[in-house]
Amino acid sequence: MFCRVLCADICGIEAKTVFVEADVSGGLPGFYMVGLPSSEVKEAKERVLRAIYNSGIDLPPRKITINLSPANMRKSGSGFDLPIAMAILGAYGYVEGKDLDQVMIAGELSLDGKINPIHGVLPIALTAAREGMKKLLIPEGNLAEGAVVGTLGVFGAPDLRTLLTMLQSGEISYEKEIDLEPLLERSLQDLAVDFSEVKGQEVAKRATLVAVAGFHHLLYVGPPGSGKSMMARRIPTILNKLTSEECMELSRIYSVAGLLGTQPLLTRRPFRAPHHTITVPALVGGYQIPRPGEISLAHKGVLFLDEAAEFKKETIETLRIPLETKQIVLNRLSMQAVFPADFMLVMAMNPCRCGYYPDRHFCHCSEADVQRYFGKIKGPILDRIDVCVGTKKLNVKELRPDIRTESSAEMREKIIRAQKRQEERFRDEPILFNSQMGQKEIEQYCKLDPDSEQILDLAYEKYNMSARGYMKVLKVARTIADLSDEEQITKDHVMEALSYRNAFVEGEL
Numbered sequence: 001m002f003c004r005v006l007c008a009d010i011c012g013i014e015a016k017t018v019f020v021e022a023d024v025s026g027g028l029p030g031f032y033m034v035g036l037p038s039s040e041v042k043e044a045k046e047r048v049l050r051a052i053y054n055s056g057i058d059l060p061p062r063k064i065t066i067n068l069s070p071a072n073m074r075k076s077g078s079g080f081d082l083p084i085a086m087a088i089l090g091a092y093g094y095v096e097g098k099d100l101d102q103v104m105i106a107g108e109l110s111l112d113g114k115i116n117p118i119h120g121v122l123p124i125a126l127t128a129a130r131e132g133m134k135k136l137l138i139p140e141g142n143l144a145e146g147a148v149v150g151t152l153g154v155f156g157a158p159d160l161r162t163l164l165t166m167l168q169s170g171e172i173s174y175e176k177e178i179d180l181e182p183l184l185e186r187s188l189q190d191l192a193v194d195f196s197e198v199k200g201q202e203v204a205k206r207a208t209l210v211a212v213a214g215f216h217h218l219l220y221v222g223p224p225g226s227g228k229s230m231m232a233r234r235i236p237t238i239l240n241k242l243t244s245e246e247c248m249e250l251s252r253i254y255s256v257a258g259l260l261g262t263q264p265l266l267t268r269r270p271f272r273a274p275h276h277t278i279t280v281p282a283l284v285g286g287y288q289i290p291r292p293g294e295i296s297l298a299h300k301g302v303l304f305l306d307e308a309a310e311f312k313k314e315t316i317e318t319l320r321i322p323l324e325t326k327q328i329v330l331n332r333l334s335m336q337a338v339f340p341a342d343f344m345l346v347m348a349m350n351p352c353r354c355g356y357y358p359d360r361h362f363c364h365c366s367e368a369d370v371q372r373y374f375g376k377i378k379g380p381i382l383d384r385i386d387v388c389v390g391t392k393k394l395n396v397k398e399l400r401p402d403i404r405t406e407s408s409a410e411m412r413e414k415i416i417r418a419q420k421r422q423e424e425r426f427r428d429e430p431i432l433f434n435s436q437m438g439q440k441e442i443e444q445y446c447k448l449d450p451d452s453e454q455i456l457d458l459a460y461e462k463y464n465m466s467a468r469g470y471m472k473v474l475k476v477a478r479t480i481a482d483l484s485d486e487e488q489i490t491k492d493h494v495m496e497a498l499s500y501r502n503a504f505v506e507g508e509l
């Protein structure tokens with residue numbers, strides 16, 4: 001007897017269709033698996049047979065051969081347990097072939113026959129829909145995630161025995177489809193923090209607004225306790241809501257990482273703040289079976305590196321390529337996994353080792369010490385920071401509770417307006433934000449009037465700016481002009497952009 005079912009293998013955030021074929025024949029009883037299974041998939045043999053046996057299903061001893069095809073693709077993950085079990089049950093005649101037709105199957109089995117949730121159900125569901133499948137059979141714990149894809153009949157069962165009864169009786173209850181829009185709307189409401197709680201850091205707050213509006217990478221430099229990370233942690237409250245495409249892409253990343261939990265989707269822009277002891281694979285992704293790292297988990301959101309100078313130099317340097325290409329490519333054995341990584345980098349650091357430079361009452365670091373301190377993130381990474389701003393120690397007056405400051409909602413409104421202008425501007429370009437402009441776009445969209453040109457030329461000479469630094473000022477000035485709803489960049493915009501220039505990169509410090 002022979003039975004074939006469909007399942008999928010995850011590679012990056014994509015799922016590829018795999019056929020599981022089971023053949024049961026006479027001859028010496030045994031279990032053989034072919035078709036390039038990884039060690040995890042090979043272990044399915046033990047789990048599947050025990051799970052079937054412990055579900056009270058009797059399998060007479062026969063020669064069971066399992067083939068996973070296409071054979072040239074390496075299969076990994078534990079999601080193959082359930083499809084293998086169903087193929088065997090089909091081959092033994094416990095399940096009718098027609099019940100498994102047009103059904104994509106994924107799930108892990110316990111020895112007692114329970115069907116356990118797996119990672120990556122969302123990409124599997126999307127592949128099933130794309131390939132024209134009618135149904136998706138997945139673990140009960142993953143039902144919400146699968147039900148996001150509307151065109152499929154999504155069903156599951158807590159264990160193998162219940163599943164078999166369900167299929168034999170034909171009484172299958174399908175999960176209700178999930179409506180995305182209300183989830184995305186609601187995602188902006190229930191945030192616990194607000195920018196109105198940040199007092200007295202008006203310059204840094206304004207710089208944050210500018211950076212977010214143009215998706216510019218941002219660096220805060222200031223003494224300990226001056227509110228750097230307080231501000232960074234409030235950035236999610238001023239980010240605009242995800243589009244449905246972005247939501248699906250992000251949710252696929254979180255699905256593969258197994259981080260969706262009971263949520264069907266990730267509905268808010270992510271904010272990831274890895275500790276400075278993080279390892280390279282945890283940051284950029286990796287391990288034997290490629291998993292997304294923090295940079296991919298921060299996709300379409302914020303990657304915040306607090307105490308940036310404390311990170312190991314080689315860890316920070318691995319960010320260089322993804323910052324350029326907005327994705328990370330991981331090569332493992334015969335597979336190549338690509339994870340998106342288009343994030344806004346926000347870093348915070350002290351101005352020197354003791355944290356109080358240039359306040360000479362407290363700081364006794366030498367100029368060379370300060371240079372060395374910055375040396376760690378100097379170069380390619382600091383070079384990508386468009387907006388750099390100092391935070392200061394507050395005086396008591398600025399902390400008074402009756403001082404009203406701009407709220408997150410007010411800031412977000414301005415940002416959305418500025419981003420609309422960018423959307424309009426780059427309608428026919430492959431970019432979304434001012435920060436992503438190349439030479440060609442800068443020439444086209446950052447034209448200066450004579451006054452602003454003169455100021456920028458003076459600054460270029462005076463500060464001995466690099467060409468890259470010059471371009472950065474233009475891009476930031478473009479965003480500032482967008483924030484004030486003006487098409488023409490004026491001298492005020494250029495002067496503000498110059499104030500966010502990175503003095504540490506330009507060698508001014």
Ligand SMILES: [Zn+2]
Pocket residue numbers: 352353354355356357362363364365
């Ligand atoms: Zn110092």
